[in-house]
Amino acid sequence: MGNRPWGEGEYGMKISISKENSVPVREGGTGIFLEDINYALDGGLYAELLENRNFEAKDVHGKIGDYQVKNDGGYAWDVFPEGAPVAVKVKDDRPLFVENPHYLRVVTERGQCGVSNRAYGGIWLEKGAALKLSFWVRSYDYRGGITVGVYARGGMAFEVKCRARADGKWHRYAFRVRTKCACDGAQFRFTLERAGAVHIDNFSLLPEDAVYGIFRRDLARLLKELRPGFVRFPGGCVVEGNTLQNRYRWKLSVGQPERRRHNWNRWAVHGAKEEGDFRSAFSHYGQTLGIGWYEYFLLCEYLGAKPLPVVGLGIACQYMSKEAVAPDDPELEAYIQDALDVVEFANGGRDTVWGRVRAEMGHPEPFGLEYLGLGNEQWQTEESDFYRRFELFSRRVHEKYPAIKVIGTVGPDVGTPRWRDAWEWTRKNLKSDPEFVFASDEHFYMPPEWLYANAGMYDKYPRTGLVYAGEYAAHVPGKAGLLSPEANVWEGALAEAAFMTGMERNADVVVMKSYAPLLARIGYTQWSPDLIWFDARSAFGSANYYVQKMYSLLTGEISYPTTTDTENTYVSATSSGDLTYVKVVNAADTAVTADVEGDFDFGEMLRVVQMKGALSDCNTAEEPEKIVPVEVAPTAARTVELPPHSFSVLIFRK
Numbered sequence: 001m002g003n004r005p006w007g008e009g010e011y012g013m014k015i016s017i018s019k020e021n022s023v024p025v026r027e028g029g030t031g032i033f034l035e036d037i038n039y040a041l042d043g044g045l046y047a048e049l050l051e052n053r054n055f056e057a058k059d060v061h062g063k064i065g066d067y068q069v070k071n072d073g074g075y076a077w078d079v080f081p082e083g084a085p086v087a088v089k090v091k092d093d094r095p096l097f098v099e100n101p102h103y104l105r106v107v108t109e110r111g112q113c114g115v116s117n118r119a120y121g122g123i124w125l126e127k128g129a130a131l132k133l134s135f136w137v138r139s140y141d142y143r144g145g146i147t148v149g150v151y152a153r154g155g156m157a158f159e160v161k162c163r164a165r166a167d168g169k170w171h172r173y174a175f176r177v178r179t180k181c182a183c184d185g186a187q188f189r190f191t192l193e194r195a196g197a198v199h200i201d202n203f204s205l206l207p208e209d210a211v212y213g214i215f216r217r218d219l220a221r222l223l224k225e226l227r228p229g230f231v232r233f234p235g236g237c238v239v240e241g242n243t244l245q246n247r248y249r250w251k252l253s254v255g256q257p258e259r260r261r262h263n264w265n266r267w268a269v270h271g272a273k274e275e276g277d278f279r280s281a282f283s284h285y286g287q288t289l290g291i292g293w294y295e296y297f298l299l300c301e302y303l304g305a306k307p308l309p310v311v312g313l314g315i316a317c318q319y320m321s322k323e324a325v326a327p328d329d330p331e332l333e334a335y336i337q338d339a340l341d342v343v344e345f346a347n348g349g350r351d352t353v354w355g356r357v358r359a360e361m362g363h364p365e366p367f368g369l370e371y372l373g374l375g376n377e378q379w380q381t382e383e384s385d386f387y388r389r390f391e392l393f394s395r396r397v398h399e400k401y402p403a404i405k406v407i408g409t410v411g412p413d414v415g416t417p418r419w420r421d422a423w424e425w426t427r428k429n430l431k432s433d434p435e436f437v438f439a440s441d442e443h444f445y446m447p448p449e450w451l452y453a454n455a456g457m458y459d460k461y462p463r464t465g466l467v468y469a470g471e472y473a474a475h476v477p478g479k480a481g482l483l484s485p486e487a488n489v490w491e492g493a494l495a496e497a498a499f500m501t502g503m504e505r506n507a508d509v510v511v512m513k514s515y516a517p518l519l520a521r522i523g524y525t526q527w528s529p530d531l532i533w534f535d536a537r538s539a540f541g542s543a544n545y546y547v548q549k550m551y552s553l554l555t556g557e558i559s560y561p562t563t564t565d566t567e568n569t570y571v572s573a574t575s576s577g578d579l580t581y582v583k584v585v586n587a588a589d590t591a592v593t594a595d596v597e598g599d600f601d602f603g604e605m606l607r608v609v610q611m612k613g614a615l616s617d618c619n620t621a622e623e624p625e626k627i628v629p630v631e632v633a634p635t636a637a638r639t640v641e642l643p644p645h646s647f648s649v650l651i652f653r654k
Helices: 217-225 293-303 332-347 353-360 386-400 417-432 448-453 490-505 543-553
Strands: 011-017 058-063 066-071 077-080 086-091 103-108 113-117 123-125 130-138 145-152 155-163 170-178 183-192 196-207 230-233 306-311 371-374 405-409 439-446 467-474 510-513 519-521 532-534 539-541 558-560 562-564 569-576 579-586 592-598 604-612 630-632 639-642 646-653
Touching (some): 011 569, 011 579, 077 086, 077 183, 130 145, 183 196, 217 293, 217 539, 230 293, 293 306, 332 371, 386 405, 417 439, 448 490, 490 543, 490 604, 490 646, 543 604, 592 646, 604 639
Parallel strands (some): 230 306, 306 371, 371 405, 519 532
Antiparallel strands (some): 011 562, 077 113, 086 103, 103 196, 130 196, 145 155, 558 569, 569 579, 579 646, 592 639, 604 630
């Protein structure tokens, strides 16, 4: 398609919308994918401020098939004051909880000494903030005072005092505190007023404004403002584990939080290299499971989103291992039962085993689960025999729960032979069993050029077999490895917006989509770019976040065939009631004036929501709103100027 002149230094563009061959848009098709990567949960969405609060940290390093895991329960705890005569030792005899048996023995030779917590680089609190503090202490002969508080260079945020009971039993101490001053990079301390020895365990410091008492408020707000239609959890590679031993076992993530067994995180070894003794910067990255299966469902409820839990199929992450339970191995039955019990936990009544567990945790009503993901990024190999095992899981789920919509996978790499083979296998099964799989999960992390070139990819897709674009993002060359907000440049977000016009035009094929990864703590990142960035003080959306938000909030119920006569432009159109939304990406270096026409009356342009910027621009902690949507006035009833490198939603009303 060629460009045609329109005015001084601009180009004219004709957008055509056709009512013929329109297709319905599935409600809630834009969702989020929440995986515990980049300290997304512990140190992130989980509002708990203390790090390694139960002394269960693991030090993990190694390479594919050879991981070294050792307990390092003292991680993130330091002697206070530095160099003081304090001896600490991690112990596990006569534990508080057998599921997490480690605790810390603290012996001080003088008063006003003890330990401090690193708290992910320091605690940030506003003046007047209300918090809930709790911890456990056991003493055999120390009867002196204990002081616990948060301290900053500018003063004491709060401080509480109590006395130890020298009876050899574990005792819980709990306080409601309010900060006397603001603090940043503050230190949490536990000290004894005189020489002595105590055992300590299960500290907790939670802001009272945490959503449901669990979720960090600013992060929860950013998620809610996306209005996601669904939440896919808990991963990702986390589901499978580097080994089957450290896979995500959802049954260990429910019940009393203190009794949820600590697990080392698959991402603890990401980026480990031989020259560094196969050790990464985040070798202690673990999962306390303060956000476990129950909390994931609560989050979905808070967001008004449908839950999409994913369960493993007895295969470890195929990038990291060849470990797999054979399809004919009786051991696989336990994995199948775990999948079936997910549905019972979510939807079962009090008269069922797992429905009763949910009810006793505080939610007697069912969660109304509709979707279940079977596997993550698996592909067929001799070791995995993925096809056969998926058929076993799908059949068993549908036998017991015929209404559940199963989400499958066609592997991690769109366009490859194994992806084509997976689709051939899927479509073959769908011919004999239309309920075999509801949709198949596709993943692609590609440079912007690929996304532009393939914006019409789904125009040519077979109409047998629905797509869930479960993980995608533009990886801008030279930027994706930054592991910082600067990875999320406008160049990538704009390419994603262009690619998503193809998803939206083909809403009969692409029924669900979610960007990945979702969350990243600055300074604790293993993968970028990411949708939302945060530190102890604040959280903000990337430019990519606002692109996702525009697709989530400004999309109708019907999608129309849409064309443009201008190169480097990408369009889609949807409508609901009397409103029509036309999305336009101008990827060119030159402004363009767009005229919109159609074979039906969609009214006049009411308003325009627009994002624009230099390709290298990005949102940062210092400039969190450098690239955000703004409203601009239409040029005429059906005409608008589109700046270079811009994404616009034109809103018409009849």
